[in-house]
Amino acid sequence: MNNTAMTNTGPILALQNLSVAFPTKDGDRAVLDNISFTLHEGDVLGLVGESGSGKSLSVLSLMKLLPPNARIKSGKINFLGQDLVHATENDMRRIRGRDIGMIFQDPFSSLNPVRRIGDLLTESVLRHQKVSKAVARDIAIKALADVALPAPAERIDNYPHQLSGGQRQRVVIALAGINNPSLLIADEPTTALDPTVRMQVLALIKKAATKRSVILVTHDFGAAAQICNRIAVMYYGRVVETGTAEQILTAPVHPYTKALMAAVPRFSTEHAFAPIPGDPPKPTERFDGCSYRPRCPAAADDCRSIPPLTDVGGHSIACWRATQPGLPS
Amino acid sequence: MSATVTASRRKDRTALPTGLVIGLGILVIMGLLPFVLPLLGAPGADVINLYDRFEKPGSLSHLLGSDHLGRDLLARMAVGFKWSFAAAILSTALSLAIGAPLGLLAADQSGWPRRVILQIINLTMSFPSLVAAICLIAIIGQGFMSLVLVLGLLTWPVFARIVYAESLAILEKDYVIAARFMGVKQWRILFRHVLPALRPSLLATTAFHFADMLIAESALSFLGIGAPIDSSTWGNMLADSRSFLFQAPWMMLVPAGAIVLVVVSANLIGDGISTLLRGRSQRSL
C-alpha cells in the first residue's frame, strides 16, 4: 500500500465539501459544514481551532470512527484513490491501522488496562501483515525501540499502568505507525501530557513525518508551528483560513486567525495577551452567514451571507473583508 | 436545540412513568380484592367444601379453581395478599427505621460510631440472611410479629449502606463544606441538605426492599417457618400445592403468579421512582 502512495502523484488525501450532521428531532444539526482540504505526499497539516470547532470530528470522519449517531451528509473523501465516504465497514477495517494510523489525546484511557501493550501491537501487525507471531513480536519490539521506549524487549510485556504518561503516549505512537501507514493522524497528542514530555512527543511525531504525511489536530499554534508545513484554521465547523504554515503564522488574514494568534500567551512583552472577545458559539446555536460574525470586530452587513473559501495570494480565506479593501488590522 | 432538550426532559419529568402507574394499579387492585370479593358473594377463604375439591380454574363458583379441601383459591389469594403485604411492608418499615438513622450517623460521626456500624453492616451482609432468619425464628418462635421483627432486624444494613454512602458523598460536596464554615449547625445541614437529597434513592430502595421482603416472607412460610401453618398465606398455599402438583397444578400457579405479580409491581414502582426522581431507569442498564 505504501508503494501505491509513493507512485501516486496526486494528493494523498482530499476532502471536498464534507458535511457531517447529527440528526435530531428538529432536523439535522450540522457539525461540519463544507470542509475541504488536501494533503500531498510529505505534508504535515495542522488543523487548528478551539474546542468544538470540529477539528477532531473531521479526522474521525475520515477514519469513519464518528459517534454512532453522526452522519456524513455530503462531500467526498478521497484517500489514495479510494472513496472513503462510500467505503464499507470491512474496507475501513483494512484501511485503519494499515494505511491510516491514529494517535489519540489521552494516553491514560486509550490503552486497555487489562491487556499487555505487546498484545495490542502484535494484534495490529498480525491483522494487516502476513507474518508469524514471533516475527510480529519482533516488529513490535522494534516499533517500541523506534519511539525510544527504554528496554523495549521487556517493556513489551508490561501493562499500561506500569508506564508513565509519556511512555504510554510513545506506545500509542508506536501502535499508530507499526504498519507504516501512508497517513498518520494525531488528535491533540500532547494536550494531556506534561510540558516537558510534550516536546519529546512532538519530536517523535516530527520524526514520523519524515516518512509519511501527517495531520496534527491541535488547539495550540505553538505545536503546529513546530512541525507543520501547512495549517488549516477551523471555526464552528468550517475552515476559515488555510495556507502554508509561514503564511498563516506570519501574515494571518482572517480576523479569527488573528485573534487566535493574539491569544497565544508569550514571554515577550511586546505582544499583549489578548483573549478573544465573546464566547465560542455553543454547538446548538445557529447563525446566518459567517459564524464568527457575533465576535468579529470587522463584521458588517454582507457578513450575513456565508463567505466562501477564496484564494487570496496563495492562501485561502473565508472572509468578505479579506477580499475587499477596508479590512482593519 | 438546547431549549428542546430541556423541554422534552421536563415533559418526561412531569409524566408519570408507565411502569409506576401499572405497578401501583396492580397493588391497589390486589389490596381491594379481599374487601370486594365478599360483597360479590364469593366464598370465604376458609370455607371447606369437600364436594368442590380440585375444581379447575374458570368455573363459575371458583374463578381461579379450588384446592384439595375445596377452598376457593381466589379468596385465599386475596386474603394471602393482606398477610404478605402487611408482613413485607412492616419489615421494610422496621428496616428503614433502623437502617436510615444508623447510616446517617455513620456518615456524620467519623470516629468509632462509623467503624462499629460499618463493621456490623459488613458482618450482616456476609451472612446469608435467610439462614439467619431461620436460626432466629427457631429460637424466638413462629408467628407474624416474630417474622416482621426478624426480617427487619436482619436487613436494615441494606438501607444503612445506601444512606451512608450517599450522605457521605453529599457531606463532602463543596457547598456543604462551605455551609459548615459559615457556621451552619450540623443538624441543620443534615436536615436541609442531606436528607432531601437522599429521598429518591430511599424511596426506590424501599420499593425494591419491599419486593425482597415479600419473597423472603413467602419463602419462609413455604418452608413452614414463617406464618402459622393453617393461615392463608401464599407461602402456605405453595407448600400445600406440592403434594398435588399432578392433580391440580393451578394450586401452585395461583399463589406463584400472585407473588410474581406483586414483586414485579414493586420493582416497577421502584424503577419508576428512579426514573421519575433521578432520570435513570434500572431496567435499561
Added chain:
Amino acid sequence: MHSTYAKKLGKVGSIVGKRGFDLLVLILALLTLLFFLLRLTGDPAVVLAGQDATPEMLAEIRAFHGLDKPLLTQFGIYLYNVLHLDFGTSLATGRDALTVVVGAVPATLLMTFLAMGFTILVSVPLGAWWGADPQRSSRQVFSWSVFIMQGVPGFVVALVLVQIFAVDLGWLPALGYDRLSNWVLPTIALGSFLVPKLTRITAANVAEAMNEDYVRTARAIGAGPQFILWRHVLPNALLGSIALVGAQFSFLISGVVVIESIFAWPGLGRLLIQSTLTLDFPVVQALAVVISIFVFIVNALTDIAIAFLDPRIRVSS
C-alpha cells in the same frame, strides 16, 4: 518475575488475614447471639427434656448439662467447647452435631458449584450480547424479560420447573441426589437466583466499557466488533461480574436452603430446616458456624481470583 510472585502471595496473605479476622468476629457474634437468645426465650432444660418432663428429670438434665451454673460460666464453658469443636450432640439423632453438619457439606458444595457454573455460562454471553448494543429494539425486549425474571422468586422457579419437567413431561426426577439427572433441575433452579442480576451487571459493565477510549484505539487498528467485544471489552467487564458473584454468594446460600428443601437434597439447607423444625439447637449452632466458614472461603477465593486476574491489583498491592 520473582518479586511479582512474592507480591501475589503477599496479596493473598493480606486478603485471608483481613477476611479471617472478620470471620472470627462474625462467628463470635453469632454464637453469643444464639446462646443468649436461647437462654432468654425459654428454659433449655424444657427443650431438652420435652414439655411433660417431671421436675426431677429437669433438675437432672440441668445438672448434667451444667445448666444450673451462672449464665456467664455457662457461656464460658460453651465457648470453650466450641473452641474444641464440640457443639454437643444432636437432639434428634444423638450423633455429634458437628459431624452431622460436616456430613452435609459435600452435597451443598456440589449444588453451589453447579449453580455458579450454570449462572456464569448463561449470564456472561447473554450480558455481553445485551451490553454490546443495548439500544437495539431486540435487546429492549430482552431487558423487559430480565426485569420480570428478577421478580420471580427462586422457589417459584423451582416449583414451575418441577411441574413442567418432572410432573408434566416426566423427563427428569424431582427428588434425589444420586444420579446425574437429579442434578439438572436443582442447578437451574438455584442458578435462577443470580442469572438475571449477573446478566444485567455484565451487560452494564460491557456497555460502559464499550464507550471507553481503548475501544476506539482497538477500532483504529482495524479490529472488528466481535473481536473488540470478546478480547478487549469482556476481560474488563468480567472483573466486575466476578466480584458480584462473590458478593452475592451469601444470597446464593439463602437460595440453597429453599432449593434443597424442594428437591430433597441432603445438604446444609435441608438440614437447617429439619433441625429448626425439630428444635435441634446444637445442630443449628454448628450449622451457623459452618455456613459462615463456607461463605468466608468463597469470598476469600473471589478476592484472590480478582487479585490474580486484574493486572492493576496484581502488581500494586
